[in-house]
Amino acid sequence: MSRALEERRTSLMELRERRAHHGAAAEIAYWTIRDAIRLGVIRPGERLVEVELAAALDMSRTPVREALRRLEAERLVENVPRRGLVVPTITIDDLIEIYEIRGVLEGLAARRAAQRMGPAEIDALRETVERMERALAANDLAALGEASTQFHRLVRSGSRHARLPELISLLFDSHRSVGLHEFSPAERAVAAVQEHRAIYEAIARRDEEAAERLAREHSQNALRAQIIAHHLSEGS
Amino acid sequence: MSRALEERRTSLMELRERRAHHGAAAEIAYWTIRDAIRLGVIRPGERLVEVELAAALDMSRTPVREALRRLEAERLVENVPRRGLVVPTITIDDLIEIYEIRGVLEGLAARRAAQRMGPAEIDALRETVERMERALAANDLAALGEASTQFHRLVRSGSRHARLPELISLLFDSHRSVGLHEFSPAERAVAAVQEHRAIYEAIARRDEEAAERLAREHSQNALRAQIIAHHLSEGS
DNA sequence: ATGCATGGTACTGTATACAACAGAGCACAG
């Protein structure tokens, strides 16, 4: 038992190092625990005990509590009545909900981006699509994922919304398995890249309607890939 | 100075009483401060000082801090670098953003409600619309607002989403002035009631497309009324 | 008068101590 705790302690300390954090202990606690959940160091269903975390992070309970309250507000951890704080387990229904909401939000972002992006931003978007296409040709899934993330970031930032990007991240980061397997079967990767290009083209020709519709469909398609992957991983 | 503090103290204590809160001090702090912001007891721009609030609520700083972190995560208060926690002031652009996002979310809720609501729920929705119509005829704005809130609550709950209602409230409750003046010029009240009926009818005939479109348009129209009111109140 | 240093003050951030409570194991009675 103490062995497992010791392991977690070193894991958390490593995460803590990885990010070059500015002094505040509460901030360190927040990002470290957050990373630990997203990277699976702390797994769904596991309990989060304040003293343990505090010991692992080498600080008192106070900043840990603060971090936990924040994570709770963001639904990254859940306070189950007589069990304390746990990392929530995700269901297929949760995935469907998340992608559905994400779809309308990304749709809105794409619409606004089509209206508001400047020529330089549209250029950057095109380059990102081309980067995706090259990554696909090279069969480099890591680069593909990164370019895709970049693409969505550009669109969201092009929407000129303050809240929208934040809200989308809130959903997207709400559980470890969201966003995994985005390009998992090879045909999905091909389709996904085509979808990104289509969204880019709609934005480039200032076609709000199409941009919104395509972004929304893209989210639905990503959901389908996700569900298949989820089924497979559950079934194993 | 101490006079003003004393006044705030009694205001907060009154709010605290009003809600019959379950023991937890942090919970009490959260809801009381939240109410205080939404009701304007604490106004936009005002600073929130931990010791003051703790004194006013008759508890230590610890639960107050916890409540503040939660409110911060929900963007009800903002941590301005060298000024501490303040209640954010809302701009017209903020209003536009909020209503825009709210529009797509309510649109999604209405679409799902059209698919998923049971006959009993649709009946309840019809009754609520009729209640709105009676309130409008009687020129009872309070009843109108209440029925409208109920209408939206029914739709969101009928969407069978766990996250959607929560997310919408998050936006809606994000600032005091959001949702104010929903029915302020009389012609807006008339139009709003008609819009609610149209949404109800779309849901009743299971027309997802129309339900989504109408809900979204409804949000846009509410925004316009809101902006006019905002202008007037700023201009005074 | 203006710029700069220096103390004081008003906060926030963190640690620690203590209280309350719920759950697990154990003893004891039936």
Add this chain to the structure above:
DNA sequence: CTGTGCTCTGTTGTATACAGTACCATGCAT
């Protein structure tokens, strides 16, 4: 053997003490 209650322990909730920091005002020098 089983059920009931009791202590002991693990964990959270709250209070308080202490440290550090940034702002402000006052005084001094130029």
